Amino acid sequence: MLKQVSRLRVVFEKKGPFKLGELVKGKIILIPEKDVNLKSLGYKINLEIRGLIEFEDYHLSKKNIVEDQTLYKDKEYIYHFEFIYNKYETYKGLNIEILVKVVAFANFLPLIPSESFLDKINVFKSDINNWEDKKYLNFISNAYQYKIITKELELKPHSFSRPYFYSVWIFMMLGFVTSFLGLWDTYKYYLLIAFALGLILILSYYLLTKSIAGKINIQFEEIQDGKFKVKATSSNKWKQVSMISMNYRIIEEVTDNRGTTPYKVKLFKFNSKPQIFKRPNNLVESLFSFPIDEPQTIKFQDVRIYWFLEMEFTSIFGIKFTHGNEFITKKVKR
Amino acid sequence: MKNLIQNESINFQYNPFGGLALNEIPKALVPIDHFNQIQANIENEKIKIIELKGKKGRGKSCHLKALQLTNPESAFFQLGQKQTNFEEIINSSKQLLFLDSIHYLNFIQRQKLFKSDHKIILTAHFSRHIEYKLAGAKSSSFNFSGISQDKLAGIIKNRIKIASGFEGPINLDQNVLKNLITKHGDDYRSIINHLYQNFDQC
Numbered sequence: 001m002l003k004q005v006s007r008l009r010v011v012f013e014k015k016g017p018f019k020l021g022e023l024v025k026g027k028i029i030l031i032p033e034k035d036v037n038l039k040s041l042g043y044k045i046n047l048e049i050r051g052l053i054e055f056e057d058y059h060l061s062k063k064n065i066v067e068d069q070t071l072y073k074d075k076e077y078i079y080h081f082e083f084i085y086n087k088y089e090t091y092k093g094l095n096i097e098i099l100v101k102v103v104a105f106a107n108f109l110p111l112i113p114s115e116s117f118l119d120k121i122n123v124f125k126s127d128i129n130n131w132e133d134k135k136y137l138n139f140i141s142n143a144y145q146y147k148i149i150t151k152e153l154e155l156k157p158h159s160f161s162r163p164y165f166y167s168v169w170i171f172m173m174l175g176f177v178t179s180f181l182g183l184w185d186t187y188k189y190y191l192l193i194a195f196a197l198g199l200i201l202i203l204s205y206y207l208l209t210k211s212i213a214g215k216i217n218i219q220f221e222e223i224q225d226g227k228f229k230v231k232a233t234s235s236n237k238w239k240q241v242s243m244i245s246m247n248y249r250i251i252e253e254v255t256d257n258r259g260t261t262p263y264k265v266k267l268f269k270f271n272s273k274p275q276i277f278k279r280p281n282n283l284v285e286s287l288f289s290f291p292i293d294e295p296q297t298i299k300f301q302d303v304r305i306y307w308f309l310e311m312e313f314t315s316i317f318g319i320k321f322t323h324g325n326e327f328i329t330k331k332v333k334r
Numbered sequence: 335m336k337n338l339i340q341n342e343s344i345n346f347q348y349n350p351f352g353g354l355a356l357n358e359i360p361k362a363l364v365p366i367d368h369f370n371q372i373q374a375n376i377e378n379e380k381i382k383i384i385e386l387k388g389k390k391g392r393g394k395s396c397h398l399k400a401l402q403l404t405n406p407e408s409a410f411f412q413l414g415q416k417q418t419n420f421e422e423i424i425n426s427s428k429q430l431l432f433l434d435s436i437h438y439l440n441f442i443q444r445q446k447l448f449k450s451d452h453k454i455i456l457t458a459h460f461s462r463h464i465e466y467k468l469a470g471a472k473s474s475s476f477n478f479s480g481i482s483q484d485k486l487a488g489i490i491k492n493r494i495k496i497a498s499g500f501e502g503p504i505n506l507d508q509n510v511l512k513n514l515i516t517k518h519g520d521d522y523r524s525i526i527n528h529l530y531q532n533f534d535q536c
Contacts, residue, residue, distance in 0.1 A: 050352035052527055057355065094531060097348050136347040258353055258395060258523070262414060 007031045008131045010043065010104035017138035021086040021333075024137070028065070028104040030077045037109040038069045043081055044103050047088060051096030052265055053302040054257045060087060089331075090138045091295055093252045094267045096303050103134045143334045146290045148220045148228060149297075150327035155216040155232075155311055157209045158324045209321045212240045213313060216323055223287070230309065232284040243314040246286045247274040248307060248327075250294050255302045269305070270294050297328045338529070338536045339494065340505035350490075350497035351530035358496050360400045364488035366393065368476055375474050376405060376430070376455065382471035383448060384455045385462065388478030391523030394457040395434050397478070401455060402432040413438035429453060436462070445469050481520035483511050489522065490529070 012026040028041065042064040049056035065079045091098040108129045174194055214236030221229040230246065238244070250270035256263055275286040298305040310324040354362055375381045386394045402410045408430035411418050420443050423431065433456040436444065444462070447454065448469035466473040490511075491504045518524040529536060 048348075048355075050348050052530060053353050055353040055355045055358075097352065099348055257412075257414075 007033070008104060008106050008133045010102060010133045010135055012102075012135065012137070017090070017140050018085070019142035020089065020139050021084060021142060023082055023084055025080070025082045026102070028079045028081065028106075028133075030071065030079070030106055032071045032073055032075070032077075034073050036071050038066065038071050039107040039109050040064045040067045041069075041079060041106040042066075042104075043083075044105065045083070045085060046101045046103065048099040048101050049096060049300050049303055050099060051093070051254060051303070052256050053096060053254050056301050056303070058300075060085075085137075085139060088139075088298070089141055089295065091298075091305075093269070093305075095252060095254045095265050098298070100137050100139055101134050102137060103132050106131045141331045144331040145226070145334045146228075146296070147330050147332045148222060148327060149330055151220060153218040153220070153309065153325050153327055155218060155309065155323035155325050157206060157213075158310075158322060205321075208315075208319070209323070212236070212315045213321060213323060216311065218309060218325075218327075220327065226290045228288055228290065230286045230288065232286070232311065233282060237282045238280040238284070238313075240316050241280060241313045242278070242316045244277040244280050244284055245274045245312045246277070246284070246310070247272045248288060248309045250291065250305065250307055252305050253303070257302055296331045297326075338490070338507055338510040340507060341500075341502070344494065344498045344500045344504075346494075346498045348497055349530055349533045350493040351526050351533060354493075354496070356399060356403070359396055360403055361496055362489060362492045363393075363396055363400050364485050364492070365400075366397065366476070366478065369397070372397075372401060372455075372476055373404065376401070376453070380472055381474050382453060383466050383473040385466075385473060385475040386455070386457045386478060387459065387461050387475055389459065389521070391521040392478040393522055394478050398432055398434055398455065398457050405430055405432075408432055410434070423447065424450060424452075426452065431455070433457070441465070479520055481515055481522065483508065483515065486511055486515065486522070486525065489526075493526075 007030065009029045010026060011029065012024065018024055026043075028043065030041065042062065044062040045060045047058040047060055061083075063081070063083070065081055071077060085100065088098060088100075090100055108131075174191060214234040217233050217235075219231040221231065223229055230248075232244075232246065234241075249268055249272070252267040252269050254265050256265065270291045272288050272291075275288070277284050295305045297307060306326045307329050308324055308326050310322060312320055312322045314320050372384060372386075375384050386398060388394055399410070402408055407428065409423075409426045409428040410432045411423050411434070413433060413435045420439065423433070424443075424447060429452060431452045431454050433439075433447075433454060436456040436458050439447065444465060445468065448466055448471045461475055463473065463475065487506050487508075490506060494500065494504055514525050514528070518528065
């Protein structure tokens with residue numbers, strides 16, 4: 001194997017966590033083990049998403065500190081650098097981590113390649129002409145407040161109420177199980193009726209929810225002291241609604257595309273206290289507090305963290321419906 | 335979960351049980367017993383299709399990616415979620431193709447591909463031997479199933495090294511490993527995911 005030509009280390013003045021926008025100071029230490037021609041030395045900043053997902057890596061910035069220099073054996077070279085990072089906070093959830101990685105690099109002019117056959121086929125060995133050292137740094141928001149970017153929103157039916165869900169599920173399962181047991185021929189007419197009933201239930205659910213709830217419009221209004229107001233109106237003026245329960249959630253959703261079978265995992269990170277309104281009038285106003293130390297809306301390839309406004313309303317016939325939609329938030333400097 | 339990692343002096347830069355960067359996969363992998371045979375079959379011109387088959391979470395995709403890295407003159411296609419265009423695959427300038435999740439192509443596309451001039455290494459949940467025969471392509475198949483405590487320990491230790499840079503010996507509680515296998519069987523991914531979500535207790 002070729003002998004290692006240099007030692008490269010990146011160190012920082014403090015361990016962190018750093019505040020977004022804070023000046024980060026560090027140094028790259030290089031001790032060559034033989035005389036070398038340095039082509040370039042510097043650092044790059046990458047954002048990494050790791051967790052129950054395919055690894056994601058985003059290049060944010062790169063800076064060369066020094067170029068084209070001859071370095072001598074056993075001498076210690078120290079290169080100071082500083083930068084300001086103010087993009088994403090680092091984050092540790094149940095299913096993902098958002099990490100900021102600082103990579104120090106040194107590229108040397110090509111040395112004489114090894115004649116060893118083993119070296120040629122071993123693609124996993126370190127590249128002899130390109131050296132790296134990395135450190136992961138934590139960044140947190142500095143004196144922030146939440147801002148709701150979405151100003152207006154229409155809520156949509158988003159899930160079945162439980163009795164409906166169970167009815168449809170039972171009808172569907174009956175069909176599959178009896179087919180599997182070879183009872184299809186005997187009971188096919190009953191099962192077709194059951195299946196049709198399931199479909200009718202789905203259809204009626206959507207028609208009912210539309211006619212009872214009408215078109216639900218939301219307006220957001222930010223108030224001081226970490227609070228925000230949600231104003232909800234219905235095109236049907238809530239005439240057939242006896243009770244409304246409104247809350248918001250922060251959800252971490254990851255799509256695991258590793259391997260041959262993709263699947264989604266959801267984590268409810270935050271649930272606000274529900275606000276209850278009995279016999280609502282035309283305008284329903286809720287006052288919510290922002291959470292403490294939760295992430296803003298985030299979206300990457302297989303990861304997203306989103307805020308979701310949810311409204312469950314009970315019709316005068318006692319049937320419950322749930323509507324909801326996502327709204328976008330951002331942390332801004334106070 | 336009782337402490338799996340017995341060492342006290344390991345500083346992790348991140349949770350070691352998450353998705354890996356492409357260049358980390360070979361470092362984390364503990365190759366299956368017939369890894370060398372697969373590599374030999376890739377070099378064997380008579381074999382047209384090499385199938386890595388097994389249930390989900392048994393390491394097919396990881397091995398496929400590692401094999402592709404050892405054969406840089408090839409193309410890798412992750413089918414399914416990543417909207418890969420079939421024309422892009424069939425018209426690839428590379429002769430050697432690595433295809434993850436072949437079931438995302440339909441029967442006609444698969445036949446067209448198996449009849450093409452490409453050599454194909456693919457992953458599948460079950461053998462498609464009849465389809466290869468139908469296309470007149472000679473194939474070999476490798477089964478991904480089974481687990482051993484040693485192999486699991488090897489994978490976990492490799493991941494710990496990648497995430498921490500720790501170079502000393504890593505001690506794992508053998509009883510915890512045994513319990514993980516009892517609970518999850520040979521589903522490596524299920525074990526690794528479980529460890530990810532319970533890392534604070536590891």
